[in-house]
Amino acid sequence: MPPTVTTVTLDVARYRPEQESEPTVQSYEVPFRKDWVVLDALNYVKDQLDGSLSFRWSCRMGVCGSCGMTVNGQPRLTCAAFLSAEPSGPIRVEPLRYFPVVRDLVVDITDFMRKLKKVKPWIVRNEEKPLAEGEYRQTPDQLDAYKQFSMCINCLLCYSACPIYGLEPSFIGPAAIALAQRYNMDSRDEGARERLQILSEHDGMWQCTFVGECTKACPKHVDPAGAIQQYKLTSAAHWFKTLLPWGMK
Ligand code: FES
DSSP: OOOOOOEEEEEEEEOOTTTOSSOEEEEEEEEOOTTOBHHHHHHHIIIIIOTTOOOOOSOSSSSSOOOEEEETTEEEEGGGOBGGGSOSSOEEEEOOTTSOEEETTEEOOHHHHHHHHHTOOSOOOSSOOOGGGOOOOOOHHHHHHHHGGGGOOOOOHHHHHOHHHHHOTTSOOHHHHHHHHHHHTOTTOOOHHHHHHHHHSTTSGGGOOOOOHHHHHOTTOOOHHHHHHHHHHHHHHHHHHHHSTTOOO
16 A cells, blocks of 8 residues: 655745845645645645745635646646645646746736736726616626636736747737627627727737637636637728728728
């Protein structure tokens, strides 16, 4: 019978800018429990071994999107990465790739927040109807049209998985495009043309070569790669119409 595993080693990336110019790796021995996820192990380190370790988390249930890190080389939600599902040997925990590291496992997401705002991820109306006329109603089919894209939790795993974003940080990126699509497909929204203009700019969707890694990394099955391809088709159709004598202005 193989010996029962009682502990596991976490090899954790550390970066304390006040004392190091480069990230280093620190190893911690933590209890191995079947029901523990990597986030539990990090919290054990923080509470029992080394209170100086910094990382983000909040809900512990795959909703807030704040616990994204690179686990054994893959972008993952640490609250959904079970220790028991990792290959035997030390578990490597690093910050999300392609984002500047603020401290240890905490990355700076300013770039994403700026890009997200650019695509107007809210319902745009040319004119609001008076409150007295009641709410905007939708059929189940109208809801289904955008529901998948509305599941995005802004965890940024898709950016960390995207080789285009890694090479060209001006790329607006998978989640921002998926969220643009979430509102474009909402029957209450009238901002699609504005968003199309924004995304058609040089740092928009044309840089995506449909590698599909973003969709594989998404813990919520949002399919950002599908959103990007849909958007490319819409944009091409729009461009074609503008060439016609009776085309759109
Ligand atoms: S802690 Fe909220 S998604 Fe992981």
